[in-house]
Amino acid sequence: MKFGILTSGGDCSGLNAVIRAICLYIEQNVKNAEIVGIPDGYGGLIRGESFPLKQEDFSDILDRGGTILRTSRQPFKMMTVAENGSSRLQRMCENYRRMGLDCLFTLGGAGTHKTAALLSMEGCNVVGLPKTIDNDIYGTDVTFGFQTAVEVATEAIDRIRTTAASHGRTMLIEIMGNKAGWLTLHAGIAAGADMILIPEIPFSVDRVCDFVAAQRGAGKAYTIIAVAEGAVLASEVKFKKSERVFVRTERGESTVTQHLAEVLQERTGYETRSSVLGYLQRGGTPCAFDRLLSSRLGGYAAQLAASGKFGVTAAVAGNRITFNALTEIAGKYKLVAPDGDIVRFAKSIGIGFGV
Amino acid sequence: MKYSVIDISSSSISLIVAEADERKTEIIFKDRASISLLHYLDGKTLTERGIEKLIDALKVMKDESEKFGVKYCYVISTAALRVIENCDEVSKIVTERTGLPINFIDGKTEAFCDYIANLYYASYEKAVLVDLGGKSLEICDLIKGNKDDMVCLDFGLLDIHRKFIKKIQPNEKEAKDIKKYANDKFDDANLPKKEVFSTLVMVGATNHAVYDIYADYADIRSDDGVKRIEYKKFKKLVEHLLGDAERSTLILNNAPEKLYLIGPATIILKTMFKRFGVRQIVVSDRGVKEGYLQLVLEGKESGMYCDLQENTLGGTPREATAEPAKQKKNKSEKKSKEGETEKSPAKEEAKEEGCAEKTEESGKKRGRPKKQAADGSETSSK
Numbered sequence: 225m226k227f228g229i230l231t232s233g234g235d236c237s238g239l240n241a242v243i244r245a246i247c248l249y250i251e252q253n254v255k256n257a258e259i260v261g262i263p264d265g266y267g268g269l270i271r272g273e274s275f276p277l278k279q280e281d282f283s284d285i286l287d288r289g290g291t292i293l294r295t296s297r298q299p300f301k302m303m304t305v306a307e308n309g310s311s312r313l314q315r316m317c318e319n320y321r322r323m324g325l326d327c328l329f330t331l332g333g334a335g336t337h338k339t340a341a342l343l344s345m346e347g348c349n350v351v352g353l354p355k356t357i358d359n360d361i362y363g364t365d366v367t368f369g370f371q372t373a374v375e376v377a378t379e380a381i382d383r384i385r386t387t388a389a390s391h392g393r394t395m396l397i398e399i400m401g402n403k404a405g406w407l408t409l410h411a412g413i414a415a416g417a418d419m420i421l422i423p424e425i426p427f428s429v430d431r432v433c434d435f436v437a438a439q440r441g442a443g444k445a446y447t448i449i450a451v452a453e454g455a456v457l458a459s460e461v462k463f464k465k466s467e468r469v470f471v472r473t474e475r476g477e478s479t480v481t482q483h484l485a486e487v488l489q490e491r492t493g494y495e496t497r498s499s500v501l502g503y504l505q506r507g508g509t510p511c512a513f514d515r516l517l518s519s520r521l522g523g524y525a526a527q528l529a530a531s532g533k534f535g536v537t538a539a540v541a542g543n544r545i546t547f548n549a550l551t552e553i554a555g556k557y558k559l560v561a562p563d564g565d566i567v568r569f570a571k572s573i574g575i576g577f578g579v
Numbered sequence: 580m581k582y583s584v585i586d587i588s589s590s591s592i593s594l595i596v597a598e599a600d601e602r603k604t605e606i607i608f609k610d611r612a613s614i615s616l617l618h619y620l621d622g623k624t625l626t627e628r629g630i631e632k633l634i635d636a637l638k639v640m641k642d643e644s645e646k647f648g649v650k651y652c653y654v655i656s657t658a659a660l661r662v663i664e665n666c667d668e669v670s671k672i673v674t675e676r677t678g679l680p681i682n683f684i685d686g687k688t689e690a691f692c693d694y695i696a697n698l699y700y701a702s703y704e705k706a707v708l709v710d711l712g713g714k715s716l717e718i719c720d721l722i723k724g725n726k727d728d729m730v731c732l733d734f735g736l737l738d739i740h741r742k743f744i745k746k747i748q749p750n751e752k753e754a755k756d757i758k759k760y761a762n763d764k765f766d767d768a769n770l771p772k773k774e775v776f777s778t779l780v781m782v783g784a785t786n787h788a789v790y791d792i793y794a795d796y797a798d799i800r801s802d803d804g805v806k807r808i809e810y811k812k813f814k815k816l817v818e819h820l821l822g823d824a825e826r827s828t829l830i831l832n833n834a835p836e837k838l839y840l841i842g843p844a845t846i847i848l849k850t851m852f853k854r855f856g857v858r859q860i861v862v863s864d865r866g867v868k869e870g871y872l873q874l875v876l877e878g879k880e881s882g883m884y885c886d887l888q889e890n891t892l893g894g895t896p897r898e899a900t901a902e903p904a905k906q907k908k909n910k911s912e913k914k915s916k917e918g919e920t921e922k923s924p925a926k927e928e929a930k931e932e933g934c935a936e937k938t939e940e941s942g943k944k945r946g947r948p949k950k951q952a953a954d955g956s957e958t959s960s961k
Contacts, residue, residue, distance in 0.1 A: 304825040313827070338831065345827040345838055347746035535618065546628050549618035551835035 225326040226258045227529065228274060231291040232265030232298065232332035232339070236357045236369030237510035238518035240285035240292055242331055245522025247282040254530050260323065265332070266298040266339060270312050272319035286515060289508045291331075300338045313342060320348045327529040331355045334362070334557055337537060341554035344535040351525045352537030352550055357505055360404035362556035363548040364539035368521060371513040373400070373505040374410045380501050381415035381448060388446040394436055394488055395448055396498040398481040400505050402454035405560045407505070409567070412450030412575070419447070419576040421484075423454035424560045425567070426461045427578025432484065433491045435576040440494060447494075451481045458579075520545050581607075582875070583644040583652045584868040585637065587681070589659040589713030589737060590615045590836045591784045592633070594640040595868045596647045599876055606869065608647055611784065612636040613836035616659060617713070617737060623664040630669055637677045644887060651884045651893075654679045655871055657689045658714030658735060680892055682882035684871070686731025690717035692870030693782050694729065697721070697863050700780045707776040707855065710783040710866065711844050713737040718770065721780065730768050736785065739843040749842040751821055757846045765854060774856040781808075782866040785844050788834030790862045792816070792841060795833055806862035810852050813860070817845045 227250060231239050243261075250257045259277040262268040285292055303313045310318075320328060320343070327349045330340040333356035344350040354361040357373035377399050388395040397417075399408040405422020412420035419435055421427050436447050457480065460468050477483040481498045489496035510518065517540070524545045525538040536547040560567065571577065583596045596608035614636055619629025637654065644652050654673075660666055661683050670681045684692070693710050700706050701721040710717040714735035720728050743753045743760070781789070790806050793799070796819060797812040820826045820842055830841050837844075851857060874880035883894040 304828045311825075341831055341835060342827050345747050345831065347748075541631070546631075549615055549836075551831070551838045552613060552615060552618070554831055554835050 225254055225256075225530070226260070226324050227327050227329065227526075228260050228262050228269075228320075228323065228325045229277065229293065229329045230262040230265050230269060230331070231293045231295045231355070232330060232336040233295065233355070234297070234333070234357075234506060235290050235295055236355055236506050237289050237372035237508060238368035238514040239290065239295075239331055239355060240282075240288045241510055241515050241518035242353055242355070242368060242522035242525075243277075243292065244282045244285050245519040246329055246526045247277055247279075249523045249526035250530070251279070253527075260325075261293045262328075264294050264296040265336075266312070266316065267296040268293075269316045269319055269328075270298070272315070272322060274323055286519075287509045289510070297335075298339070300335050300342075303339055303342060313346065316343060317346045317348060325349075327351060327534065329353060329525060329529070333358065333367075334360060334555075337361065337550060338554045340537070341535075341550040344550050349529070349534035350550065351529045351534060353521055353525050354537060354539060357407060358401050358404050359406040359410075360401075360557045360559065361537075361539075362553040362558045363537075363541075364558070365542065366517065366540050368514050368518040369506075369510070370407065370410075371517070372508070372511045373407055374414065375511050376505050376508070377407060377411035377450075377501055378414040380499075380504065381411060381417060381450065384499055385415070385446075385448055388448055391495065392445050394446065394485075394492070394494050394496040396451050396481050396485050396488075396496065397448070398451050398453055398479065398498060398500040400501070401452040403557055403559065405452040405455070408450050408452035408455075409560055409570070413566075413570055415448070415450070417448045417450040417575065418444070419449040419578060420570065421449065421451045421455040421480075421578050422560055423452055423456055425562050425577045425579060426456045426458040428458050429484065429487050429578075432576070432578045433488060435578070436488060436492050436494065440492070449484075451484065451498075453479065453481070453500075455480050457483075580651075581647060581649040582872055583640070583647070583649040584872050585640050585644075585652070585654045585679070586866075586868045586871075587616075587633065587637075587654065587656040587660055588784060589617060589735070590840060592636045592640065593784065593868065594643060595872070596644060596649055597869075597872055599872075604873065604876065608643065610640060610643055612639065613834075615836045615838070617839060620663070623662070625660075625663050625665055625669050630672055633669070634673060634676050637673065637679055641677060641679060641885075641887070650886060650888050652679060652887050653682060653871065653875065653882055653884045655682045655684055655867070655882070657684055657867065658686065658712060662714050674892075678890065678892075679885050680883035680894070682894075684867075684882075686715045686717060686733075687729055688880075689715070689867050690719050690729035690731050692867040692874060693717055694719045694721070694870065695873050696865040696867070696870035697780055697782060700778070700861070700863060703778040703780070703861070705776045706778040706780055707857075708780045708782060708863075709786070709848075709851065711736055711781075711785050711840075711847060712783060713785070713840060716847070718768075720776075730770065732764055732768060734764065736840040736843040736847070739847070740839045744839075744842065747838065747842075748826060749821060749846065754817075754821055754842075754846050757843060758850045761847050761850045762854065765850075770854075772854055776855040777858045779848075779851060779855065779857045779860045780863050781848075781860055782863045784866075785837055785840050786862060788837040788841060789844050789848065791833040792829055796829060808848075808860035808862070810858070813845075813852065814849065817849050820845055 260274040261277045262274050304311045331353045337352050340350045340352045354364045354367040356367045357369045359367050359370040361367050384395050401407045485496045485498040521538045535550050539548045581598050585594045593611040598605050614632050619626050674680050706721040708719040712735045716732040718730040743757050796816050881895050
C-alpha cells in the first residue's frame with residue numbers, strides 16, 4: 225500500500241508526533257508499504273508534489289514543534305473554482321491517482337476536514353486527524369495541539385499576573401480562538417483569571433466595567449481578564465465578521481481587546497493594559513499530554529487505513545480513541561455551550577463572563 | 580398529553596414531539612441528527628462505535644422529549660436496523676442503555692404510515708407518494724389509499740449504490756444502468772406507466788435533502804411555503820451531479836450525511852418523473868413518524884414505548900407480536916377496507932379545507948397507551 229501524509233492549516237504542537245506514529249505503525253504492521261510526505265498541505269497535492277518519508281525522517285521528531293512536511297492554508301471555498309481549465313479539487317484527485325496513493329492522511333482543523341470530506345466524496349481514500357489549538361473540531365472531545373497551547377497561555381497569564389499585582393493594573397490577555405473559546409476558557413480557569421470573554425458568550429462593556437469596579441471595591445488589587453480574539457460585544461452580535469472589522473476600524477481599534485482596554489481604563493480609572501499572546505501559542509515542543517495523544521491518534525489512524533476504513537477521522541470520545549465519519553463532521557464546529565458544565569463551574573467560583 | 584416518536588433511518592435519526600388532545604395532534608418540536616450508520620458497519624454488522632453513536636443520539640432525543648414533558652416516547656426503525664446482522668443485539672443494548680425499546684416496522688406499515696400522514700396531498704391531482712429509503716422504496720397511490728395498493732420494493736438507495744456505483748458518485752453509464760434496473764423493478768411490481776400520476780409527493784429525510792440540493796443548485800426559494808421541484812431544472816441537477824466538479828461541494832454544503840444516497844435518489848426520481856409522466860414533485864414535511872403516531876393514537880399500532888414520566892416500559896414487544904402483528908395487520912387492513920366510507924369524509928374534508936390537521940381529527944384516543952378519564956385521572960388502556 226502507498227500512503228500519503230499532509231498537514232494543512234495553521235501549525236500546532238503535536239503534528240510531527242502524529243506523523244511519526246503513522247509512519248511507525250505502518251512500518252511495523254503493513255508489509256511492502258510506501259509512505260510519502262506531501263509538502264505545504266493541500267498546496268502540494270494540488271501541484272502533485274511528494275517525497276518519500278524514510279525512517280531517518282520521522283524517527284526523531286516526537287518532541288519537535290511545527291511540521292516537517294510544512295503547511296499552508298487553502299480555503300475550502302476555492303477548491304471547486306475552475307482555474308486554467310480545472311479546479312483545485314480535480315487536480316488533487318488527479319494527483320492522488322497519479323501518485324498511486326491508496327490512502328491519504330490529512331492532519332488539520334475544521335477547514336482541512338471539510339476539504340478531506342470533499343476528496344473522500346470524489347473517491348479518494350482519506351483518513352483525517354484532528355489538529356487545532358482551538359479544540360473546535362466536531363465529534364472529538366479533544367484535539368492534539370490544544371493542551372500545549374493551554375499550557376503556554378496559562379503560563380503567560382501567570383507571568384502577566386505578577387506585573388498586574390505589582391502595579392495594581394487590570395490586564396487583558398488576548399488568546400487565540402476566533403470561533404471557539406475553548407483555549408481562553410481552559411487557560412483562563414487554569415490561570416485563575418477573574419473574567420473570561422469568549423465568542424460563544426457575547427459580553428457587555430457595562431457589565432465588564434461593573435465587574436472590575438465591584439472587585440476593586442471589594443479590595444482586589446488587580447484584575448486579570450482572558451479575552452478570546454473572537455470575543456464579541458453583545459451590541460455587535462448581529463454584525464458579520466467583515467462588518468465588525470469595519471466598525472472597529474472606524475473607532476480606530478484593531479481588536480475587541482484594544483477597545484475594551486481603552487473603555488475600561490476610561491470608565492473605571494484603573495490603569496489597564498492588554499497583551500496579545502499570538503503565535504507563541506502555536507509553536508514549540510508539545511507537552512507530554514499532546515505527545516501521548518498525537519501518538520495514539522496517529523497509530524489509530526494508520527490502523528484504520530491499514531484495515532481499509534476510509535472517509536473517517538480519528539477522534540477522542542470519553543477517553544477512548546475512536547473515529548467519526550468525515551461527512552458527519554464536515555462543516556461543523558464544536559463550540560463552548562454557554563450553559564454547559566465548565567461555564568457553570570467557572571461562574572460558580574465567581575469568574576465573570578461579562579453578561 | 581405529549582408524545583414523541585424517534586425514527587432511526589440509515590442516514591439520520593429524527594424526532595417529533597407532539598401534543599395530542601381530543602381535537603387535534605400538533606407537532607411542537609422536531610429535531611434531526613445526521614448519523615450515517617453506513618459508516619459504522621463492518622460488513623453487515625453495526626460496530627461498537629456505531630452503537631455508541633446511535634445511543635448518544637437517542638439519549639439526546641430522549642432528553643429533549645423529557646424537556647418538553649413527553650409522557651410516551653416511541654422509537655421506530657424501518658429497514659435501516661432490521662437488515663443488520665446484529666439487529667437483536669443492538670436493540671437489546673440500546674434498550675439497556677437508553678431505556679428506549681425499538682419498534683421495527685415492516686415496509687408496508689412504513690408506506691401506510693407515510694400515507695396516513697400525507698392524506699392532505701390526496702387533494703392534488705393524481706398524486707403518488709414516494710419514500711426513498713436507504714434499504715427500501717415505498718410507493719403509494721394517494722387516490723386508492725389502501726394498504727394493499729401500497730408498494731414496498733425490496734431495494735433501497737444504498738443497495739443501488741452498492742450494486743452499481745464503483746466510486747462514490749455515479750457516472751453516466753452507471754446512471755443508465757440504475758435507470759434500467761429501477762424500471763425493471765417497477766415493471767415487476769406492476770407499477771403503471773405513462774400519465775398515471777401528475778404529482779409525486781416526496782416524503783422522508785433523503786427526499787428533503789434532494790430538495791435542499793435542488794433549491795441550492797437552482798437558487799429557488801419557495802414563496803408559498805410549498806416545496807416544488809420542476810422537471811427541467813431537476814434534469815439539469817441530475818446532469819450536474821453526474822460529473823461537474825462542484826457536485827461534491829453542493830452535497831457537502833446541504834446534506835453530507837446523504838453522500839451515498841443523493842446520486843441514486845436523483846436518478847430514481849428522474850426515472851419516476853418520466854415513467855409516470857409526473858408534472859411536478861412536491862415535498863412533504865410529514866412522514867413515517869407522524870403517520871406512526873397517528874396510528875398509535877387510533878389504536879392501529881401498539882408498539883413498545885417508554886413512559887418517560889414513570890420511567891417504565893409499556894406496549895407489546897416485537898418478538899411477541901411477530902405473528903399477532905400479522906393478524907393485527909390483516910385486521911387493520913380489513914378495518915381499512917371496511918372503514919373506507921368511514922374514512923372518506925375525513926379525506927374529503929381534508930381535500931376541501933387543505934388542512935393536514937383535519938385528517939388527524941380522526942385520531943381518537945382509543946389506542947393511546949393511557950387515556951384521560953373524565954375526572955382527570957389517568958387510566959391505562961394497555
